[in-house]
Amino acid sequence: MKLISRRTDAHTLIGAYAMDAITARDRERFERHLAGCEECAREIAGLREATAMLGAATARPLPAGLKERVMTAAEVTRQQPPAEEQAARTGTRAAPRDITGTWFRSLAWPGRLTLAAGTAAAAAVLAIAVVFGVTNGNMRQQLNQAQASSRQIAVVLTAQDAHMMTRAMPNGGTVRIVVSKTRHALVFTAKGLRPLPASQEYELWLTGPAGTRSIGMLPAGSDGVIGPVVVSGVRAGDHLALTDEPARGTARPTTPMMLDVAL
Amino acid sequence: MRAFGSQEPQGRRRPADGARPRDDLEAQIGLVARGDGAAFDALYERLAPSVFGVVKGVIRDPAQSEEVTQEVLLEVWRTAAKFAPGRGSVTAWVMTMAHRRAVDRVRSVQKEAERERRVATEEVPYDEVTEAVESSLERERVRRCLNSLTDVQRESLILAYYRGHTYSQVAGLLGVPTGTVKTRMRDALIRMRDCLGVDE
Numbered sequence: 001m002k003l004i005s006r007r008t009d010a011h012t013l014i015g016a017y018a019m020d021a022i023t024a025r026d027r028e029r030f031e032r033h034l035a036g037c038e039e040c041a042r043e044i045a046g047l048r049e050a051t052a053m054l055g056a057a058t059a060r061p062l063p064a065g066l067k068e069r070v071m072t073a074a075e076v077t078r079q080q081p082p083a084e085e086q087a088a089r090t091g092t093r094a095a096p097r098d099i100t101g102t103w104f105r106s107l108a109w110p111g112r113l114t115l116a117a118g119t120a121a122a123a124a125v126l127a128i129a130v131v132f133g134v135t136n137g138n139m140r141q142q143l144n145q146a147q148a149s150s151r152q153i154a155v156v157l158t159a160q161d162a163h164m165m166t167r168a169m170p171n172g173g174t175v176r177i178v179v180s181k182t183r184h185a186l187v188f189t190a191k192g193l194r195p196l197p198a199s200q201e202y203e204l205w206l207t208g209p210a211g212t213r214s215i216g217m218l219p220a221g222s223d224g225v226i227g228p229v230v231v232s233g234v235r236a237g238d239h240l241a242l243t244d245e246p247a248r249g250t251a252r253p254t255t256p257m258m259l260d261v262a263l
Numbered sequence: 264m265r266a267f268g269s270q271e272p273q274g275r276r277r278p279a280d281g282a283r284p285r286d287d288l289e290a291q292i293g294l295v296a297r298g299d300g301a302a303f304d305a306l307y308e309r310l311a312p313s314v315f316g317v318v319k320g321v322i323r324d325p326a327q328s329e330e331v332t333q334e335v336l337l338e339v340w341r342t343a344a345k346f347a348p349g350r351g352s353v354t355a356w357v358m359t360m361a362h363r364r365a366v367d368r369v370r371s372v373q374k375e376a377e378r379e380r381r382v383a384t385e386e387v388p389y390d391e392v393t394e395a396v397e398s399s400l401e402r403e404r405v406r407r408c409l410n411s412l413t414d415v416q417r418e419s420l421i422l423a424y425y426r427g428h429t430y431s432q433v434a435g436l437l438g439v440p441t442g443t444v445k446t447r448m449r450d451a452l453i454r455m456r457d458c459l460g461v462d463e
Contacts (some may be wrong), residue, residue: 012442015449016430020366021423023431045351047449050456052358054424057405058316063329066315067307070333074303074340079296082344160326 014040018047069160076153153228156180156187167261169193169242173224177240179263184234186263189227190218196244203245205253206231208238217249218242238263288353289346296343303340310354311336314361321365321427331368335361366427408458416451419444 010033016022017030034040156162159180167175173193179186193202204215213233218226231240242259288309294302314335319328339357346356409417415437422433430448434441 012445012449013430015447015452016423016445018452019420019423019448020363021428021430021433021448023429024370041350045355046456047452048351048355048359050452050459051362051424052352052355053401053459054405054420054455055317055358055362056313056354057402058320058425059312060316060319062311062315062332063325066329066333067311070307070311070336070340071300071304073333073337074300077337077341079298079340080342080344082296160330 011037011040014043015047018044019051072157073155076157153187153230156183156185156230159183165261167259169258171258175242175259175261177261177263179234181234181236181263185230185232186234186240187227188229188231188240189225190221191226192224193218193221193226199247200244201247201249202226203243203249203253204229204231205241205243205257206234206238207241208235210235210238212241212252214249214251217245217247234263289348292339292343292346292353295340296346306339306353307336310339310357313354313358317358317361317425318365320425321362322369327368328365331364332361335364338364362424362427369427404459408455411458412451412454413447415439415443416447416454419447420451420455423448 010030013022013026013030017027017034020027022030034044157178159182161182162178162180164176164178167177169175169190171194173190175188175190175193177186177188188204190202196202202218204218206213206215215229215231218229221227240259240261240263241253241257243253243255243257245254288306291302291306291309295306311332315328315332318331318335319325322328322331335357338360346353350356409420412420418437419430419433422428422436423430428436430444431441433448434444437444439447
């Protein structure tokens with residue numbers, strides 16, 4: 001019978017599946033089979049205890065600094081609650097709660113900018129704590145309460161090549177950028193920028209061999225602190241620039257760069 | 264045909280978590296799921312060397328291996344609440360994740376076709392692997408069990424698990440039909456499971 005032969009066929013993949021020795025397509029096919037095969041699930045569990053021991057036998061000394069990076073990243077990484085278990089198993093990642101909508105005045109703009117504001121304030125506080133090195137008890141407290149953070153920020157901040165730059169703005173205020181070239185991303189925060197008239201906002205740009213790309217308008221800060229903003233799509237030779245523009249934003253800078261940082 | 268493993272009694276488990284009982288790691292992962300940094304630290308100490316070992320075996324490149332190791336450990340932290348004790352040990356959960364990620368990384372970097380070609384010129388790395396798993400009791404046990412397999416079983420297992428090749432690549436390397444390799448892989452794992460005293 002066709003059904004039976006197909007079942008048997010899928011079932012013979014069990015060893016290969018337990019060792020990830022199959023293509024993505026075969027994996028999918030096998031997992032469909034697995035969904036209806038209680039017995040297979042049990043067998044796989046047993047085989048995986050065996051592969052785990054094979055793996056454990058190759059234990060080797062860890063590279064220096066790895067632990068510190070893992071622990072730092074864990075500190076800024078939000079954990080999944082058990083309730084999300086199902087979604088996670090089906091491969092639907094809990095999407096970072098981007099509030100891109102409030103950032104972009106026009107949908108036509110490239111969506112490169114993400115405000116790391118899951119459970120907003122706390123995530124921002126956390127990243128600012130990391131970026132500005134502020135670690136007073138009060139901040140920690142807020143962080144723990146909200147258990148919020150941004151994986152994207154963590155990825156940049158904990159990258160091996162993460163590199164921090166601080167620039168004083170000519171009209172007052174400070175900008176901090178943590179950039180990771182291997183991650184093609186940066187985290188931007190600003191403190192004490194001069195407030196602009198209501199009709200204007202700060203606009204962030206990437207400019208370089210790939211042209212000048214608008215990243216988006218900086219959000220209003222709280223207590224003078226803006227961000228953290230994760231900017232992805234950073235390419236070799238890019239500079240990060242800031243201008244003040246009409247609040248609706250422009251496709252090209254219309255005022256002189258107030259900030260121009262080689263990344 | 265008898266399905267191996269389906270007739271094993273359920274309650275009689277021996278830990279795959281080394282000398283210490285499985286419960287120990289299970290308690291720790293429970294604490295990690297609640298955001299306990301100290302428990303995560305302890306878990307790291309126990310499992311990170313194995314994660315790095317298996318990832319590096321598959322990926323080879325040290326920098327990429329380190330990156331994937333970091334991702335895996337962070338994933339453990341992030342999804343600790345997903346761990347389901349009824350489905351196996353913490354070690355198996357973490358090592359499965361590590362191996363899968365390493366393999367995915369390697370396969371996303373090289374197009375399958377290229378890899379098929381490259382693989383055909385590779386030597387079977389048996390000596391290297393057995394050398395790598397030579398010291399310590401645990402390793403000695405794994406080595407002894409590996410030696411109890413037939414040649415095709417052992418080589419299939421080593422190329423698939425330690426090197427991250429697909430069964431069709433393994434078949435090509437060994438000059439054996441794919442159907443045979445699939446069967447040998449399953450047989451090899453079942454024999455390893457029984458030899459290592461894992462029952463599930």
